[in-house]
Every structure is written in C-alpha cells, then in structure tokens.
Amino acid sequence: MIGPSSSHTAGAARIGRVARSLFGREPKWASVSFYGSFAKTYKGHGTDVALVGGLLDFDTFDERIIDSIAMAKKAGMKIKFIEEEAITDHPNTARVLIGDDKGELELVGISIGGGKIEIIELNGFQLKLSGHHPAILVVHNDRHGAIAAVSNILADEEINIGHMEVSRKEKGKMALMTIEVDHNIDEHILKKIEQLPNVLQVTKIVD
Amino acid sequence: MFRNVAELVELATSKNKKISELMIEQEIEVTGRTREEIITMMDRNLAVMEQAVERGLKGVKSHSGLTGGDAVLLQNYIHKGNFLSGKTILDAVSKAVATNEVNAAMGTICATPTAGSAGVVPGTLFAVKRKLNPTREQMILFLFTAGAFGFVVANNASISGAAGGCQAEVGSAAGMAAAAIVEMAGGTPEQCAEAMAITLKNMLGLVCDPVAGLVEVPCVKRNAMGAANAMVAADMALAGITSRIPCDEVIDAMYKIGQSMPSALRETAQGGLAATPTGRELEAKIFGIPLDKRE
Numbered sequence: 448m449i450g451p452s453s454s455h456t457a458g459a460a461r462i463g464r465v466a467r468s469l470f471g472r473e474p475k476w477a478s479v480s481f482y483g484s485f486a487k488t489y490k491g492h493g494t495d496v497a498l499v500g501g502l503l504d505f506d507t508f509d510e511r512i513i514d515s516i517a518m519a520k521k522a523g524m525k526i527k528f529i530e531e532e533a534i535t536d537h538p539n540t541a542r543v544l545i546g547d548d549k550g551e552l553e554l555v556g557i558s559i560g561g562g563k564i565e566i567i568e569l570n571g572f573q574l575k576l577s578g579h580h581p582a583i584l585v586v587h588n589d590r591h592g593a594i595a596a597v598s599n600i601l602a603d604e605e606i607n608i609g610h611m612e613v614s615r616k617e618k619g620k621m622a623l624m625t626i627e628v629d630h631n632i633d634e635h636i637l638k639k640i641e642q643l644p645n646v647l648q649v650t651k652i653v654d
Numbered sequence: 655m656f657r658n659v660a661e662l663v664e665l666a667t668s669k670n671k672k673i674s675e676l677m678i679e680q681e682i683e684v685t686g687r688t689r690e691e692i693i694t695m696m697d698r699n700l701a702v703m704e705q706a707v708e709r710g711l712k713g714v715k716s717h718s719g720l721t722g723g724d725a726v727l728l729q730n731y732i733h734k735g736n737f738l739s740g741k742t743i744l745d746a747v748s749k750a751v752a753t754n755e756v757n758a759a760m761g762t763i764c765a766t767p768t769a770g771s772a773g774v775v776p777g778t779l780f781a782v783k784r785k786l787n788p789t790r791e792q793m794i795l796f797l798f799t800a801g802a803f804g805f806v807v808a809n810n811a812s813i814s815g816a817a818g819g820c821q822a823e824v825g826s827a828a829g830m831a832a833a834a835i836v837e838m839a840g841g842t843p844e845q846c847a848e849a850m851a852i853t854l855k856n857m858l859g860l861v862c863d864p865v866a867g868l869v870e871v872p873c874v875k876r877n878a879m880g881a882a883n884a885m886v887a888a889d890m891a892l893a894g895i896t897s898r899i900p901c902d903e904v905i906d907a908m909y910k911i912g913q914s915m916p917s918a919l920r921e922t923a924q925g926g927l928a929a930t931p932t933g934r935e936l937e938a939k940i941f942g943i944p945l946d947k948r949e
Contacts, residue, residue, distance in 0.1 A: 450757030451869030453768040454814050455921075484816035487922035490941060491867030493760060513760050538816040538920060560814025560822070561767045561804075630686040 448507040448562060454539050455485065455492030458558025460512060463501020465566060466543045469584065469650045470552045474545035476525040477502055483538035485558075486530040495528050498541065507562060542568075566652065572614040572623045576652060580609055580627040585640060586648040589615050589622040593645040597624060600639050606630055621647070655680060659806055659847050659901040666843035673833070673843050674795035677802035696794050702764045703753070703776035710752025714759045718940050721870040722759065724878075725752035742781050743885045750777025750881035751874055758870045766797075767804040767813040770869045771827035773877030775800050778831040778884050786838055799837045800830035803850050810902070811909030815862035816921040818912025820876055825857030825908060828880035828887075835888035851897035851904045853887040858904075859911055861919035863926025866937035872927055 448457040467473070479498055481489050489495050493512075499519050500512035511518065519526060531542075537557040544553045555568035566576045569584070576582055587593045594613060601608060607629045615622035632651055641649045656662040656676065666673050681692045711729060715722035728748035731737060737744055750773030757763045757772050766775040779796050782788075788796070804813065807826045812818040832849035841849070857880070865871040897904065918925030927933050 448763065448765055448769060450760050450763050450769045450772070451873075452770050452815075453765040453772075454816060455869075456769060457765065483917070484921040487924060488864065488867030491864065491923065492869060508762060510762065538917065538922075539814070558814075558816075560812055560817060561808060562765050562769075563808075629684075 449497075449510060449512050452492045452494075453562040454558040454560050455488065455494045456497040456512075457507040457562035458539065458560075458564050459485070459494045459541060460497040460501040460505065460507050461562065461564045462541050462543060462554070462556035462558065462566075463498040464504060464506070465501070465556065465564070465650075465652060466545055466552060466554045467502050467504050469554065469569065469648075470545055471648070472547070473504070473522065474502060474524065475547035476545065478527045478529065478544040480529040480531050480542040482531045482533060482535040482540040482542075485539050485541055486532075489528070489530075494541075498543070499524075499526060502545065569623060571616055574612060574614060574623065574625045576625060576627070580629065581631050582625065582627045582652040583632055583637065583640070584650045584652060585624040585626065585646055587622055587624060588645040588647065589617075589619050590645050593622075593643070594624060596643045597626070597640055597646070600636065600643075601626070601628065604636050606632065606636070655683070656802075656806070658810060659803070659850065659905070662802060662806065663843045663847050672795070672799070673802050673837055673846055674798035677798040677805070693794060696797050697790075699764045700790075700794055700797060702762060703766075703779070706753045706756045706761060706763045706772075707749045707776055707780055709761060710754075710756045711749070714755050714761065716755070716758040716868075716870055717760065718866070718868055718870065720758070720865070720868060720936065720940075721874045722755050724874065725749070725755055742785050743882055745784065746778045746781035746881040746885050747878045748777075749780045750774050750877045753777060754874045754877040758868070758874060766800065767808060767826055767830065768815070768823050770815060770873050771823040771877060771880065773874070774824060774827035774880040774884060775831045775834070777877070777881040778835055781881075781885075782835055782838060788838060792838060796834045796838050799846065800834040803830045803833045803846075806902075807905055807908075811905050812912060818909065819915050819920055820860040820862045821854075821857045821908050822912055823862065824876045824880040825854050825860055827877075828857055828884040829854040831881065831884035832887040832891070835884060836891050839888065839892055841888075841892050845891045847901040848896045849884075849888045849891035851899065851901035852890055852895070853883050854901075854904045854908060855897060855899065856883055856887070858908055861915065861926050862921040863919055863928045864921065864923055865928050865933040866940050867923040867928070868940070871933075871936070
C-alpha cells in the first residue's frame with residue numbers, strides 16, 4: 448500500500464473505492480464528511496487524497512493516489528470535505544455522498560486499522576459488514592423469491608454463506624442483501640446474480 | 655483455528671509445528687487458496703518490504719520536510735564502528751526508520767500491521783537476516799509468525815492508533831516482530847509468546863500524538879524504538895526469561911488501556927507531542943493555520 452497510514456490512507460481509499468464500485472461509474476461530485484480522528488488529522492494523513500483516489504477506482508498500492516485530487520479536478524469532479532464535530536461510535540468514520548446528474552449514493556464507512564474497513568450504512572440502509580470476509584451487496588426489489596434466487600446461485604457454485612442480512616426501508620420497494628461468504632467470488636458468479644429478475648445491482652466488497 | 659495466543663502455543667506444541675506453519679494452514683482454510691498461492695502472496699509482501707528498506711537507506715525526504723535521512727545517518731554511524739549498543743540492533747533500528755521514512759514520503763510499503771508501524775517487522779527481519787543467514791523461505795515464514803500474533807491482536811484487541819493509541823500500532827508491531835525473531839532463531843512457540851508479552855508490556859500506554867496529524871513525528875522514531883524493544887525482548891525470551899502476565903492478558907490490558915485513553919491521545923493531533931509549542935508551530939508552518947483553528 449501507499450503510506451502514510453493504513454487506517455487513514457489505505458482504509459480511506461478502500462471506503463472511496465467501495466462507494467465508487469457501488470455507484471458503478473465515476474461520480475461528478477463528492478461530499479465527504481470526516482468524523483473523529485479522520486476529521487482532526489485527514490490533511491496530515493492524506494485521508495482526503497486517498498478517499499478521492501478510491502473514488503477514481505485506484506487500489507491502495509496505486510501510486511496515482513498521491514495526485515488523485517488534482518486528477519479528480521481535472522476530470523471535472525467537484526469535491527467538498529466537511530469536518531464534523533459529532534461523536535461517532537468509531538473514531539475513524541467517513542460519510543461519503545457522491546453523485547452525478549443520473550443519481551447519487553450515500554455510504555458510511557469506518558476504518559478499523561491495518562487497512563480493514565467496515566461499511567455500516569448504505570443509502571440509508573443499516574448494514575454490518577465485518578470486512579473480515581469477502582462479501583457481496585445485492586440491491587434488489589423487495590419481492591418473494593429474490594433472496595432464494597441469489598442463495599441458490601451461491602449454493603450451485605458451492606459457496607458457503609457465513610453471515611447474511613437483508614434490509615429494506617419500505618415494504619415492496621428497494622431492498623439490500625449483504626452476504627458474507629467464505630471464499631472469494633468470481634466475476635462470472637456476480638454476472639449470474641446480476642441477471643436475476645429482481646436484482647438491480649451487485650457489488651463485491653472485499654477481495 | 656486459533657483465537658488467542660494460548661491456543662496458538664498449545665496447538666503448536668501438541669502438533670509439534672511451528673507457529674508460521676499454523677498460520678499458513680489457517681490461511682489455507684480461511685481463504686480457500688492453495689499453499690503456493692499464499693506463499694507467493696507473502697513473497698510479494700516481502701519484496702515490497704525489501705524495496706522500501708532499500709529506498710529508505712538511499713535517503714528520502716517527506717513532503718513536509720519533517721522526516722527523512724535518519725536511516726542513512728545511522729547506517730553511516732554503524733559503519734564507523736564506534737557504536738555503543740550492538741550492530742544487529744542498530745541495523746534493525748536503521749531499517750525500521752528507513753521503512754517508515756518511505757511511508758512518511760507516501761511511498762509504497764507493506765502494512766505490518768499498519769502503515770504507521772510498518773518499519774518494525776521488516777527492520778528487525780532484515781537485521782536478523784545478516785546474523786542468521788535465513789533462506790528466502792525462512793524469511794517468508796518470519797512474516798507468517800508475525801502475522802499469527804498480529805491476527806490475534808487485531809481480533810481480540812485493536813491495531814488502530816485512533817482506537818487504541820500507539821501501543822496498538824507500534825506496540826503490536828514490536829510484539830509481532832519479537833515473536834517472529836524468536837522462531838527464526840530457533841526458539842520454541844512458548845518463547846515466541848513470551849517475547850511478544852515482554853515487548854507489548856513495555857509498550858503499554860503509548861499514546862498516538864502525531865504532530866500536525868502527519869505520520870512522521872514521533873512515528874518514525876517510535877518505529878525505531880519498537881524495533882529495538884523487539885530485539886531485546888526476543889533475546890530475553892531466548893535466554894529463558896518469561897513474562898509473569900500471560901501474553902493474552904497483556905493483549906487484553908493493552909485493549910482496555912486503549913479504551914480508557916482520552917481521544918486527544920488517539921490520533922487526533924490534539925494532545926501529547928502534537929500539542930507542544932513546537933508541535934503546534936510545525937503544524938502552523940505546514941498547514942498555514944493549526945488544524946483546530948481551521949473551518
């Protein structure tokens with residue numbers, strides 16, 4: 448990874464990259480709120496730079512991270528950083544709001560040390576991703592059979608589910624499946640899940 | 655699977671296996687990857703560490719200008735031969751500093767267990783290498799042993815400075831390094847655990863107070879002392895000295911101390927060295943206005 452801090456640099460880059468991959472494209476604007484230690488030290492740790500690097504889809508060892516803010520500006524991305532005073536449960540918390548003219552996405556991530564992250568909120572859905580295992584997030588329509596269809600594909604591919612949660616804001620509308628698995632998930636499995644009738648979006652979280 | 659140091663030592667002793675081997679077996683089980691894949695990945699980490707040390711020993715300077723060049727000063731001093739402590743220990747210190755200076759310059763490093771504490775494990779490894787002449791494979795095993803102890807700390811306590819202070823970062827790194835040195839030097843699994851306990855005991859309470867919120871002052875020198883601490887503790891454990899408080903309880907004490915540390919001393923640049931007159935002055939110089947006065 449690129450220094451100087453695994454939690455404030457690599458972790459922040461990962462939070463940014465998860466937001467980017469869930470959004471599915473490069474955002475036109477980003478508003479990032481930092482809490483706790485992130486808020487107090489983000490300049491010195493390069494947390495802002497790293498998070499934007501993640502939004503540009505850079506991995507933690509990508510040396511382009513260092514110039515990410517300039518690169519994002521050049522690409523026309525508007526970026527705002529907000530230092531929050533509120534006390535959060537975890538000292539390294541970032542709320543990332545990104546979007547373009549077609550849509551927006553809001554995500555809250557915490558960086559727990561050594562570059563490991565957890566995503567605790569996505570578009571208002573509460574979730575609990577430990578970050579210790581590979582995971583997939585499936586945005587789906589809240590209909591019967593949607594969950595079974597996804598778990599059937601995983602069963603066919605001999606992938607065991609270690610932890611799973613389903614969360615929705617309103618009955619019958621959009622819902623989110625968070626599935627932690629024991630093994631890394633191949634691209635072809637993600638494609639299969641994506642093609643299911645009630646599935647809107649599939650994203651892989653940890654390698 | 656092992657959840658704590660006691661289980662790790664018990665497993666190693668009853669199966670007559672090295673701790674590094676147990677860590678590899680656990681990785682195979684957890685990730686589903688083959689042994690070859692796992693070894694190759696660790697070999698890549700080792701290469702990153704080697705390159706970082708090499709780069710640091712040529713001399714780097716951070717963006718802020720606060721750190722850089724100390725690894726070179728120390729190497730030159732060692733070459734003159736008039737040092738007081740010992741060659742291996744100073745070599746470890748210099749290589750730990752080299753790695754962390756590269757980190758401060760936003761160079762590529764391998765987090766062991768974190769970036770801010772990335773100097774200790776490679777620093778000691780490459781210094782001990784000169785003394786013990788390990789094969790490449792043995793050097794990779796060193797990293798797995800360190801990883802086994804880091805795994806236990808990360809799962810039972812924390813390795814984050816913002817959550818647990820510097821004791822959780824450089825403290826954990828030094829403990830991991832001490833255990834790995836002991837295994838490479840032919841010590842028993844118990845001695846690995848004793849070395850980790852002795853090291854971590856002497857890092858308890860260490861706060862995270864980075865000047866200007868940069869990972870430079872005092873981080874680079876804390877890596878230096880983390881490496882020295884690990885070397886001495888490894889020698890003590892190999893001499894047969896044991897810790898009265900078992901390793902798992904030391905880890906737990908570290909976790910609880912971290913929880914009771916005020917947030918000013920947990921990576922917020924609000925207290926400790928960051929809040930000294932010079933610390934504030936450096937901060938003002940680097941950022942124009944101190945962090946807490948900014949909008």
